[in-house]
Amino acid sequence: MSNPPNDGYYEAYWPRGARQQRTRPLAPRLKSLEGKTVAQLWDFLFKGDQVFALLEEGLKKNFPGVRFVSWREFGSTHGGEEKDALAALPQRFKELGVDAVISGMAC
Amino acid sequence: MLRASAVCEAAGYPTSSLTCEGFLRQAAATSIGLGMANIPVALVPGHIGNKSAEQLRRDILEVTTRAVIDNLTVTPATKGDTSEPGARDIVVTGGFKEVNRYFYEHEYSDGLPIVPPTRDDIEAFLRFTNRGADEVLGVLLPDKRAATVWSIAVNGVMAGCKPEYMPILVALIEAMCDPEYGVEHSGNTPGADTLIILNGPIIKELGFNYTQGALRDGIMANTAIGRFWRLYLRNVAGFLPHKTDKATFGNTWRVVLAENEDVLKEIGWEPNSVEMGFAAGDNTVTIARYTGGGALSSVSGSTPEQMLPYLADSVLRFNNWQITFTTSHGNGMLRPLVVVSPIIAETIARAGWSKAQVKRYLYEHARLPAWEFERQLRDWNIRGVWDLKDDVTAGRIPKVFYESDDPNRLVPIVWEPEDYMIAVSGDPLRNNAYVFAHNGFLGYPVGKKIELPKNWNKLLANANV
Numbered sequence: 001m002s003n004p005p006n007d008g009y010y011e012a013y014w015p016r017g018a019r020q021q022r023t024r025p026l027a028p029r030l031k032s033l034e035g036k037t038v039a040q041l042w043d044f045l046f047k048g049d050q051v052f053a054l055l056e057e058g059l060k061k062n063f064p065g066v067r068f069v070s071w072r073e074f075g076s077t078h079g080g081e082e083k084d085a086l087a088a089l090p091q092r093f094k095e096l097g098v099d100a101v102i103s104g105m106a107c
Numbered sequence: 108m109l110r111a112s113a114v115c116e117a118a119g120y121p122t123s124s125l126t127c128e129g130f131l132r133q134a135a136a137t138s139i140g141l142g143m144a145n146i147p148v149a150l151v152p153g154h155i156g157n158k159s160a161e162q163l164r165r166d167i168l169e170v171t172t173r174a175v176i177d178n179l180t181v182t183p184a185t186k187g188d189t190s191e192p193g194a195r196d197i198v199v200t201g202g203f204k205e206v207n208r209y210f211y212e213h214e215y216s217d218g219l220p221i222v223p224p225t226r227d228d229i230e231a232f233l234r235f236t237n238r239g240a241d242e243v244l245g246v247l248l249p250d251k252r253a254a255t256v257w258s259i260a261v262n263g264v265m266a267g268c269k270p271e272y273m274p275i276l277v278a279l280i281e282a283m284c285d286p287e288y289g290v291e292h293s294g295n296t297p298g299a300d301t302l303i304i305l306n307g308p309i310i311k312e313l314g315f316n317y318t319q320g321a322l323r324d325g326i327m328a329n330t331a332i333g334r335f336w337r338l339y340l341r342n343v344a345g346f347l348p349h350k351t352d353k354a355t356f357g358n359t360w361r362v363v364l365a366e367n368e369d370v371l372k373e374i375g376w377e378p379n380s381v382e383m384g385f386a387a388g389d390n391t392v393t394i395a396r397y398t399g400g401g402a403l404s405s406v407s408g409s410t411p412e413q414m415l416p417y418l419a420d421s422v423l424r425f426n427n428w429q430i431t432f433t434t435s436h437g438n439g440m441l442r443p444l445v446v447v448s449p450i451i452a453e454t455i456a457r458a459g460w461s462k463a464q465v466k467r468y469l470y471e472h473a474r475l476p477a478w479e480f481e482r483q484l485r486d487w488n489i490r491g492v493w494d495l496k497d498d499v500t501a502g503r504i505p506k507v508f509y510e511s512d513d514p515n516r517l518v519p520i521v522w523e524p525e526d527y528m529i530a531v532s533g534d535p536l537r538n539n540a541y542v543f544a545h546n547g548f549l550g551y552p553v554g555k556k557i558e559l560p561k562n563w564n565k566l567l568a569n570a571n572v
Contacts, residue, residue: 007204008202008203009200009202010201010223010225012199012223013196013224015215016250016258018252018253020251021141023143023186024117024143027120027122028121029181030179030180033179041112043108051171054164054172055172055175058167058171058172059172062172062176076436079435079436080547081438083286086111090120093115093120098120102122102175102179103111103115103122104108105151106124106125106133106148107151107156
């Protein structure tokens, strides 16, 4: 694109702000789901109840000893009280012996 | 959902996040702001809302299950931090067209030309605030960037604002950073847009439109500040179309709605700012997100009893699926807004009605049969495992929603009369109104006082020379 003589000259600053979050490590993965307890977290949207039932079926076929803690145990992870609901999760997982988590639904 | 997964990962629990196909790019962009760019997701093919039971079964068992297993048992590849400019870096030099080309290509602009943010212009804005340029007002999701006074000035320049708008811009970003507002939800699929309501003497001092065409672009103060809001959401919060902004449709930004405080004073109704907890005469901004709504033409009558049925009926018609925010899912956070033109407000007030009485009327008359309320959410929308009886029995919502088993019983669409908001603006000599459908906790009303610089009058006088 050519710059006509009346196009001016500008030194323009970056309009964004510095990110405040550096990279954090993920939790270690499991060697297998066999004998493990998987928590189901749901935002109570988009047929998650049906999806979790199907996932239980599919995962049990691969790992007959896998156990599940239903989404009913945790309530919705989305909504007017999201922050409190999420803050309570680690303690609940400890109490329930959870090893891993499936979280839905982004739709 | 990803926020929940990030909390779990940080606590030491491996996660798999169930993600529909259209949301993979949003998940990738959002995960960076969460500090976990490699957080794994499990694909749900297509969109779940329109699958048959057979298709859903096939997709979950044949595609999603395998992905969940991988997510929980295979360590995802690391993704490092990407390098970015510093907060005060010049990113491009050149002519107007060159700067605009660069800003557009780097997703810094909204598609319209921006005013190049140069040091002289940025400093002119900074003179209109007592705050330091590096002061951080908050950290905004999804990008988790610092909301600094400097970046407010930069985006204000870009939007075409005048330097004297700066005190309003600062108050707006304070409101954006308020956790009660819920800015992190601004990319949700209904594509709601924020409405800014302005109150106080600053309306006249800065020349805002508060009469005919109150919500139309064309008046600089109303329009440029509305554009600033969207630019800040884009550049600092990080909401970008096709990435973190998942509006199915969306709109352009809304211009600022300034209340007609002359009329409010004449009829003895408190301005919106007082309802938000401020003193009459304070300069304030109020923000909330609205998914839509619409205009009511010709609200006719010479008494409240003749006019209010039309308003109540329209409140109901324009707030349909939004009643999800009235249930326990939304924690009763639906706040419908009704903007009435001065002639309507004057007619109602002349009969001795206060704003509170109008709200009470709307609460009592904008009601739905319970079966219709439940059909909207349970059968038509997204709430497969829910009904009003359960919510009331569990003490999650007020008893008024389940006073009998009669499916034809009428239930309100908000918890309390005070949940309604009423503002007065628009053409003083036309009897129209506008109902805004609120987005609940995904943009809850938040008000902030506008702090003026100590030498405001002098600065303003110089600016107007």
